[in-house]
Amino acid sequence: MIEYVRNVRLWFAPAAMREEGDTPDYRFSLANERTFLAWLRTALALVGGGFALDQFLPDLRWGWRVGLALALLSAGALCALRAINHWVRCERAMRRGEDLPVSRFPAVLSVVVSVVAVAMIVVVLVGLEGWQR
Amino acid sequence: MSGAGSPGAASPGDGATQPERDPGLQSERTRLAWRRTTLSSTVVAVLAGKALLGSGGAVGIVVAAGVVFAACWVGFWVIAHRRIRVLEGTRVPGALEHRYAVTVVVCLVVTVACGVWPVLRG
Numbered sequence: 001m002i003e004y005v006r007n008v009r010l011w012f013a014p015a016a017m018r019e020e021g022d023t024p025d026y027r028f029s030l031a032n033e034r035t036f037l038a039w040l041r042t043a044l045a046l047v048g049g050g051f052a053l054d055q056f057l058p059d060l061r062w063g064w065r066v067g068l069a070l071a072l073l074s075a076g077a078l079c080a081l082r083a084i085n086h087w088v089r090c091e092r093a094m095r096r097g098e099d100l101p102v103s104r105f106p107a108v109l110s111v112v113v114s115v116v117a118v119a120m121i122v123v124v125l126v127g128l129e130g131w132q133r
Numbered sequence: 134m135s136g137a138g139s140p141g142a143a144s145p146g147d148g149a150t151q152p153e154r155d156p157g158l159q160s161e162r163t164r165l166a167w168r169r170t171t172l173s174s175t176v177v178a179v180l181a182g183k184a185l186l187g188s189g190g191a192v193g194i195v196v197a198a199g200v201v202f203a204a205c206w207v208g209f210w211v212i213a214h215r216r217i218r219v220l221e222g223t224r225v226p227g228a229l230e231h232r233y234a235v236t237v238v239v240c241l242v243v244t245v246a247c248g249v250w251p252v253l254r255g
Contacts, residue, residue: 011235029228030159036229037166040237044173047245051180054252055187069252077245084238091228 010088017088021095032090039083042109046076068116079109160220167213167220174240178206181248188251201247205240212237 010017050072057065082105089101181202185195212233220226 011231013231023228026225026227027155027157027159030163030226033229034163034166036234037163037170040241041170041173043241044170044177047241047248048173048177048180050252051177051184051248054255055180055184066252066255070249073245073248073252077242080238080241084234087229087234088231 004085007085007088010092011084017092017095020092021097024091024094028094029091032087032094035090036083036087039086040080043076043079043083046072046079050076075109075112155224160226163226164217164220167217170237171210171213174206174209177244178202181244181251184248184251184255188254190251190254194250198247198250202244205244208240209237 050069053072054065054069060068086101086103086105093100182199185198185202188195216229216233
């Protein structure tokens with residue numbers, strides 16, 4: 001948690017980071033930037049999915065529809081925050097010449113998406129009776 | 134310098150006489166990544182606007198939330214446009230500026246925060 005707060009401070013104080021280590025090869029920085037953008041698009045897809053689920057499943061019961069939509073929206077926001085945090089950490093590690101940070105976030109996100117997808121398949125196969133309003 | 138402008142001076146793929154060519158096309162790939170991101174943000178903005186129109190809330194709140202959604206979408210495009218100009222304009226572009234990264238993430242988080250209201254009403 002303290003580490004996270006320190007990282008958040010780095011988002012807004014790039015000069016503090018520039019004093020550390022050496023500027024990495026620009027190609028590595030650009031690759032890091034593209035990874036950041038790919039995570040940002042993942043976040044955008046989750047947010048878009050939340051809005052779409054809310055609008056295109058009007059027959060779903062209110063609690064399920066709003067709950068799933070809010071879960072997707074917050075997953076998207078979380079993914080975006082994590083994207084910038086990871087970008088800052090990678091940039092700093094490259095400046096210091098350290099190993100790139102590892103993360104269990106991709107695995108967690110894949111498991112969550114898989115569980116939601118399997119749940120949706122079950123709902124479609126079993127029928128929507130219990131879920132509809 | 135190496136005669137890139139004069140025909141026949143350098144054969145294609147000759148790295149020794151064309152040092153300015155980046156074989157990995159890093160700038161182009163990064164530029165296209167920004168372009169894809171703006172397209173994704175457009176889809177999100179359209180869906181958010183649709184959710185807002187379908188919420189049936191008070192006109193004032195709908196307009197205010199619509200302005201916020203539009204501002205976030207414009208924020209995405211402005212940042213992407215600036216970054217793309219840097220990537221196109223320089224041969225060895227610097228790293229992404231922190232304020233650019235922070236701005237796009239803030240735009241997304243604000244969109245989510247404002248999107249909660251129409252979703253709860255829907």
